[in-house]
Amino acid sequence: MSSPATQTIVDWHTDSLDIRIALDEAGAPCIEYIQSHGLAPSKFTSPYFESATLPLNGVRVAGQGQGLYKTAKSLAGGVLSARLKYKSHVERDSGKSKALDIVSTDELAGLEVTHHFQIFTGAPVLRSWTTVKNTSDTVQILNQVSSLSLGGLSAGTEDWYNNYSVYTANNTWFRELQWQERSLSDVGIDEVGLHALFQGHKATMASFSLSNRGSLTTETHFPMGALKRKDDDHVWLWQIESGGAWRWEIGDWQDSLYLVLGGPTLVDHAWQLDLAPGASFSSAPVALSRTSGGIDNAFAAMNDYRRHIVRPHPDHEYMPIIFNDYMNCLMGDPDENKIKALLQPALDCGAEYYVIDAGWYADEVDWWADVGEWEPSSKRFPSGFKTMIDTIRNAGLVPGIWLEPEVVGVRSAVAKQLPEEAFFQERGRRIEERQRYQLDFTHPAVQERMHRIFGQLVEEYGIRYFKIDYNIEVVTGSDVHDGMSTGAAHFAHQRAYMDWIEELQSRHPGLILENCASGGQRMEYALLSLHTLQSTSDQQNPLLYAPVAAAAPTAVIPEQSASWAYPQREWSDEKNAFTVMNTMMGRVHLSGRIDALDAHQLELVREGMQVYLRIRKDFLTARPFWPLGLPAWQDDWITLGMSKTDGNVLLAVWRRAGSTSLRLPLPGREHLLSAKVLYPESFEAEVAIRNGVLDIRLPDTPCARLILLEA
Known part of the structure; x- marks a missing residue:
């Protein structure tokens, strides 16, 4: 049998989590347990092992392999990880959060590793990252610096391989945030009889991991995951805040589950x-929550945590309605007459900002390969762009524009003005993707030029909102940096870009920066901690947008989560109300040809926006839940609830097909006694709460309703 952790070095208590750090038999620090505050930790049980702890620091250097831990491709362990010996620790308390630093050293490699922990008051979420310092007199080559390694996640659970499920989220263009639940066996982790055959063998070769490489950090998969015990005794939910490449991994370790x-x-x-x-290097922060009571509580806790790490901004308190003229509207082809036609309808609907999306800088429609100068088009705005912006402002709307700062079109004059080192390169050639070059924000000329462009747009034109987009993908980094791998160069660019975003915010206080990358292809909290709000999708079909909008609170807090509403004259009233509903449980991105709507249709949109103005501040503290479970792409009925601090509930319901009636149990909310439709108020609907069940009947057509449930 393996030896358990030999010595406790710190019992760390916060208002929400208790954590014990101990030393293993080799003297390496490890997390012995993470438990809800005040509860006794689960007792580890196994016929083969006394402990399932894993060395805290997943650090690897060149020339040193895996040792006794898993396979060589696994994130878990490694020779150096087991050799890093505990040196010291320090605790801090800021009042808003508690912090713990664990310092370990390896004299042979000449490395000092500090593992940083932080827990914010009121949020049962552990934030974690690692700093590696070279204390030797020679260069040390790092191959991996993990941010958190934790064994024993299934401690106290017999037959654990049958008692947990894993959650992952696909995140593709037009189809963002689609969660799947699978058994451990389905992802290749199961009992295989290894321990019984080979006493003391620590693990199988099995693991399950997701990762992403390239400049679209949430393309294909979202940097989150969860492990849920089937009886809902506890849920582990995590996110990676990288801003660049990332990977997470689960697997078996000493008859339990581990996570890296x-x-x-x-x-x-x-x-x-x-x-x-x-020199030093710090890894990407990660966040891990432990909650009980099901997956909804885990997402609510993660949203509580996210509110702590987001850069404060008055926009989050006010949550203004934003009209953007792109989606199912001008579609990148604006001019002053088209914009003027949209201003009064936007105001009538309740808009407070007007954002001119793509195309304002180009004389022709075919501008894709020409971008980079970011000078207003005199052809589109013959009266002058300043006059156009003043017209928007004089109408009572705050002006904003779209911009894509990381790219330069191959036909742009800027492509010849900047030095070669300012662009991503491969073997002496610029990397070209979709007729565009990628700028390298580690180059001073790039940052200086973009600060000058943004400064002029803010100071000369009075722009107060920027939709910052990104629409190519570069998989490899630039190879022009001496002694730096392409992966390290890519990561350095991404960190330099985030530094530039932070500096931009500091230079222009109150400026709203929207994070967009072909919709939600960079929807993660390294960027969202710095940006004001997030575009959730480019989806142009309102019926297909519903599962994206309903799943948005799994990834983004409501005050940052902007989904589109784009009503059209040729659509039915139910379809126009449906698209309005898609945006009402977070931030409003209003668009569509509202200038073509008749008076009745415009009033339907206005009604929705007036309801939103009454409820928007509820979202600042509301906690999400999903009465029908997390939405699936082809679900007939989709629901998203927001529990308000007064105990009442805002419930969004979308019916796309199937039965016209739904019985919705409300476990844990027996105090709710009445239900009424807030929007669209006069449309056909029957809603009533009877014996803790919400009965809903809707028309036999795709439709959506916002319902208030009250005590």
Whole structure:
């Protein structure tokens, strides 16, 4: 049998989580348990092992392999991880959060590793990251620096391989945030008889991981995951805040489950970093929650945590209605007459901002390969762009524009003005993707030029809102940096870009920055901690947008989560109300040809926006839940609830097909006694609460309703 952790070095208590850090038999620090505050930790049970702890620091250097831990491709363990010995620790309390730093050293490699923990008051979520410092007099080559390694997640659970499910989220263009629940067996983790045959063998070769490489950080999969015990005794939910490449992994370890979270690695992302003597590198922050009572509570806790790490902005308190003229509207082809026609209808609907989307800088419609100068088109705005912006402002709307700062079109004059090192390169050639070049924000000329452009747009034109988009993908980093791998160069660019975003916010206080990358292809909290709000999708079909809008609170807090409403004259009233409903449980991105709507249709949109104005501040503290479970792409009925601080509930219901009636149990909400439709108020609907069940009957056509449930 393996030896348990030998010595406790700190019992760390916060208002929401208790954590014990102990040393294993080799003297490496490890997390012995994470438990809800005040509860006794689960007792580890196994016929083969006394402990399932894993070394805390998943650090790998060149030339040192896996040792006794899993396979060589696994994130877990490694020779150096087991050798890093505990040196010291320090605790801090800021009043808003508690912090714990664990310092470990390895004299042979000449490395000092500090593992940082942080827990914010009121949020049962552990934030974690690692700093590696080279204390030797020679260069050390890093291949991996994980942000959190934790064993024993299934401690106290017999037959654990049959008692947990894993949640992952697909996140593709037009189809964002689609969660799936699978058994451990379905992802290849199961009892295989290894321990009984080979006493003391620590683990099988099985693991399950997701990762992403490239500049679209949430393309294909979202950097989150969850493990849920089937009886809802506890849920582990995590997110990675990388801003670049990332990977997470689960697997079996000493008859239990382990989890490793981190940013780029050599194996997955060609990331290898030469760490000079005295230099340091910090990994991407990650967040891990432990909650009970089901997956909804886990997402609510993660949203509580996200509110702590987001850069404060008055926009989040006010949550203004934003009209953007792109989606199912001008579609990147604006001019002053088209915009003027939209201003009064936007005001009539309740809009407070007007954002001119793509095309304002180009004389022709075919502008894709010409972008980069970001100078207003005199052809589109013959009266002058300043006059256009003043017209928007004089109408009572705050002006904003779209911009894509990381790219330069191959036909742009800027492509010849900047030095070669300012662009991503491969073997002496610029990397071209979709007729565009990728700028490298580690180059001073790039940052200086973009600060100058944004400064002029803010100071000369009075722009107060920028939709910052990104619509190509570069998988590899630039190879022009001496002694730096392409993966390390890519990660350095992404961190430099985030530094530039933070500096932009500091130079222009109150400026609203929207994060967009072909919709939600960069929808993660390294960027969202710095940006004001997030575009959730480019989906243009309102019926297909519903599962995206309903799943949005799994990934983004409501005050940052902007979904589109784009009513059209040729649509039925039910379809126009449906598209309005898609935007009402977070931030409003209003669009569509509202200038073509008749008076009745315009009033339907206005009614929705007036309801939104009454409820929007509820979302600042509301906690999400999904009465029908997390939405699936082809579900007939979709629901999203928001529990308000007064105990009442806002419930969005979308019916796309199937039965016209729904019986919706409300477990844990027996105090709710009445139901009424808030929007659209006069449309056909029957809603009533009877014996703790909400009965809903809707028309036999795709439709959506906002319902208030009250005590």
